[in-house]
Amino acid sequence: MKKYITDFTVVGRRVYGDAYFAMELEHPGELPEIEAGQFVEVEVKGSREVMLRRPISVHDVDREHNRLTLLVQVVGNGTRRLSQIGEGERVSLVYPLGKGFLHGIGFVPQRPLLVGGGAGVAPLLYLSRCLTAQGASPTLLLGGRTAGLIASRERFEAVEGAHVHYSTEDGSLGEKGLVTQHSVFGKDYDAILCCGPTPMMRAVAREAVRRGVPCEVSLENRMACGVGACLCCVTETREGHKCVCKEGPVFTPQTLGWDNE
Amino acid sequence: MKLSTDIGKMHLKNPVMTASGTFGYGEEFSDFIDLGRLGGIVVKGTTGQHREGNPYPRMAETPSGMLNAVGLQNMGVEAFCKEVYPRVAQYDTNVVVNVSGSSIEEYCDVARQIDALERIPAIELNISCPNVKKGGMGFGTDPAMAAQVVRAVRDVYGKTLIVKLTPNVTSIVDIAKAVEDAGADSVSLINTLLGMAVDVEHRKPMLSTVTGGLSGPCVKPVAVRCVWQVAKAVKIPVVGLGGISNANDALEFLMAGARAVEVGTANFIDPAVTMKIVDGLEEYCDRHNIDDINKIIGII
Numbered sequence: 380m381k382k383y384i385t386d387f388t389v390v391g392r393r394v395y396g397d398a399y400f401a402m403e404l405e406h407p408g409e410l411p412e413i414e415a416g417q418f419v420e421v422e423v424k425g426s427r428e429v430m431l432r433r434p435i436s437v438h439d440v441d442r443e444h445n446r447l448t449l450l451v452q453v454v455g456n457g458t459r460r461l462s463q464i465g466e467g468e469r470v471s472l473v474y475p476l477g478k479g480f481l482h483g484i485g486f487v488p489q490r491p492l493l494v495g496g497g498a499g500v501a502p503l504l505y506l507s508r509c510l511t512a513q514g515a516s517p518t519l520l521l522g523g524r525t526a527g528l529i530a531s532r533e534r535f536e537a538v539e540g541a542h543v544h545y546s547t548e549d550g551s552l553g554e555k556g557l558v559t560q561h562s563v564f565g566k567d568y569d570a571i572l573c574c575g576p577t578p579m580m581r582a583v584a585r586e587a588v589r590r591g592v593p594c595e596v597s598l599e600n601r602m603a604c605g606v607g608a609c610l611c612c613v614t615e616t617r618e619g620h621k622c623v624c625k626e627g628p629v630f631t632p633q634t635l636g637w638d639n640e
Numbered sequence: 641m642k643l644s645t646d647i648g649k650m651h652l653k654n655p656v657m658t659a660s661g662t663f664g665y666g667e668e669f670s671d672f673i674d675l676g677r678l679g680g681i682v683v684k685g686t687t688g689q690h691r692e693g694n695p696y697p698r699m700a701e702t703p704s705g706m707l708n709a710v711g712l713q714n715m716g717v718e719a720f721c722k723e724v725y726p727r728v729a730q731y732d733t734n735v736v737v738n739v740s741g742s743s744i745e746e747y748c749d750v751a752r753q754i755d756a757l758e759r760i761p762a763i764e765l766n767i768s769c770p771n772v773k774k775g776g777m778g779f780g781t782d783p784a785m786a787a788q789v790v791r792a793v794r795d796v797y798g799k800t801l802i803v804k805l806t807p808n809v810t811s812i813v814d815i816a817k818a819v820e821d822a823g824a825d826s827v828s829l830i831n832t833l834l835g836m837a838v839d840v841e842h843r844k845p846m847l848s849t850v851t852g853g854l855s856g857p858c859v860k861p862v863a864v865r866c867v868w869q870v871a872k873a874v875k876i877p878v879v880g881l882g883g884i885s886n887a888n889d890a891l892e893f894l895m896a897g898a899r900a901v902e903v904g905t906a907n908f909i910d911p912a913v914t915m916k917i918v919d920g921l922e923e924y925c926d927r928h929n930i931d932d933i934n935k936i937i938g939i940i
């Protein structure tokens with residue numbers, strides 16, 4: 380897939396509690412093809428500490444208006460600076476990067492479970508849109524410590540054909556506990572696709588492998604170039620080091636060697 | 641106006657090359673730029689055997705720079721010749737192979753195999769990598785050892801031999817002179833500066849290897865100083881790099897004595913930066929009525 384470097388214009392912003400914000404960006408022309416699970420590298424301007432771009436998943440795509448949305452958790456200087464960008468300002472993106480979901484399992488699942496935690500819910504919105512567009516009825520299971528940390532709920536709930544469930548550790552939204560303890564987690568699915576903190580992804584992958592359900596997880600390694608040139612972002616796999624930015628970020632538990640723990 | 645210059649027997653259409661380890665094999669950037677407008681591409685560090693490199697995390701951002709500890713992950717020279725060479729041989733620019741090793745035999749073995757590749761006009765001998773335990777920077781910090789490895793490679797390699805120097809020494813001039821006497825056609829400098837960063841929340845080093853190589857705008861003044869000192873002391877052409885992010889940065893190196901420059905870390909921030917640098921050099925020459933860029937090289 381061809382990659383681009385383009386200045387987008389910020390056309391919308393929405394804040395979710397203290398930690399998350401969504402940024403809607405408009406492309407000057409028609410948007411190129413983007414896969415669910417691919418990411419962009421966002422330039423961070425005007426920060427004394429931040430030089431490198433920050434990798435952020437594509438949260439939503441609106442082809443009609445040539446817009447894409449990013450959902451960002453503020454964790455440090457770069458994401459804090461991004462949270463201060465106002466409407467009308469321009470933001471440079473290098474995109475679309477990486478290999479998205481479904482390459483590893485090799486088919487379009489019809490009854491998939493999509494599990495997200497924290498900022499890892501971001502790619503699952505566009506993924507559920509792509510899946511429902513192909514006739515699938517995905518079940519979404521979004522988890523967090525507390526209700527305020529599960530962002531963009533209104534967008535998830537508006538996806539026609541998707542079923543949204545929540546789990547929170549304090550019971551403030553949906554079922555109380557971890558995603559793997561949720562009542563929908565144990566049901567029958569033809570694939571489990573997951574993005575979130577590593578311990579969560581490992582627990583989900585372990586269970587998927589145990590049940591023999593095809594599974595994919597999306598990693599968030601630190602990156603420099605984002606295009607496979609610097610080899611900074613590697614993860615261990617069965618076949619040695621692989622670049623998360625180019626050969627991922629989506630991998631199967633089998634590739635990562637997460638299936639025999 | 642003339643932007644072309646020469647490094648040994650290698651002719652460059654302009655002085656702008658890309659730095660090893662930051663530009664992959666070039667193809668990673670072909671969606672963003674016309675590779676044919678580059679003076680040259682220095683590809684990834686290549687060793688005798690395939691190497692897995694260091695464990696993750698291998699990168700940490702620091703003010704105006706970054707530390708890396710990739711540790712020469714690469715497919716090995718044989719796979720390079722078989723799988724990558726046919727693709728890079730198509731480029732309308734100089735493709736230079738960065739050669740690394742843990743022993744003199746390994747350097748020579750890789751150099752010999754690259755010598756057989758018709759479309760590779762030069763190698764850049766990396767005797768300056770701070771991220772490997774054996775060899776690497778060890779060869780580049782001692783004039784006698786540097787001379788020994790360069791002499792051995794000179795014996796087996798007939799084309800343009802560039803030797804890449806480390807700034808992690810007391811006198812980079814002594815190393816440069818030793819390498820010149822041993823038969824190098826050119827020296828390139830600087831490789832990364834040895835550095836370190838700590839994650840205070842987790843009370844752990846930021847890199848799996850604790851220390852790593854610093855690059856980016858923060859190293860530029862050190863690099864310009866090294867280039868100026870070395871260019872005054874040797875007769876062979878100097879290739880300058882370290883923190884170049886725009887045409888003005890490149891001009892600093894040229895005026896300090898570099899015959900060509902390499903752009904590294906800046907490619908991560910703007911994958912099209914090299915084109916802007918080429919345009920900027922043209923614009924500068926235009927604005928100052930310079931008909932040949934070589935006229936400003938080493939004027940400081």
Ligand SMILES: Cc1cc2nc3c(=O)[nH]c(=O)nc-3n(C[C@H](O)[C@H](O)[C@H](O)COP(=O)(O)OP(=O)(O)OC[C@H]3O[C@@H](n4cnc5c(N)ncnc54)[C@H](O)[C@@H]3O)c2cc1C
Pocket residue numbers: 418429433434435436437450451452453454455456457458459498501502598599600601602628839841
């Ligand atoms: C493919 C991909 C997709 C992503 N998608 C999203 C997304 O949609 N939304 C979102 O909010 N975030 C996403 N991230 C994570 C996001 O890139 C980081 O949170 C961001 O780069 C942090 O930048 P910062 O300057 O704010 O924090 P920094 O100051 O860089 O870091 C803050 C703290 O977090 C640590 N840290 C930062 N990044 C990592 C990491 N990758 N692994 C371990 N520790 C780390 C640092 O060491 C530091 O302690 C994604 C990452 C990747 C690789």
Ligand SMILES: Cc1cc2nc3c(=O)[nH]c(=O)nc-3n(C[C@H](O)[C@H](O)[C@H](O)COP(=O)(O)O)c2cc1C
Pocket residue numbers: 609610611659660661662684685686708710712738766769804830831832854855856857859881882883884902903904905906
């Ligand atoms: C991620 C990374 C990998 C590198 N790998 C190599 C390498 O394999 N061989 C080498 O000689 N230099 C390597 N370098 C050093 C660069 O080529 C260059 O000397 C240094 O980064 C300074 O230039 P810059 O500030 O423009 O990046 C690497 C640098 C980085 C950032």
Ligand code: FES
Pocket residue numbers: 601602603604605606607608609610611612613622623624625
């Ligand atoms: S971030 Fe450079 S190779 Fe992945």
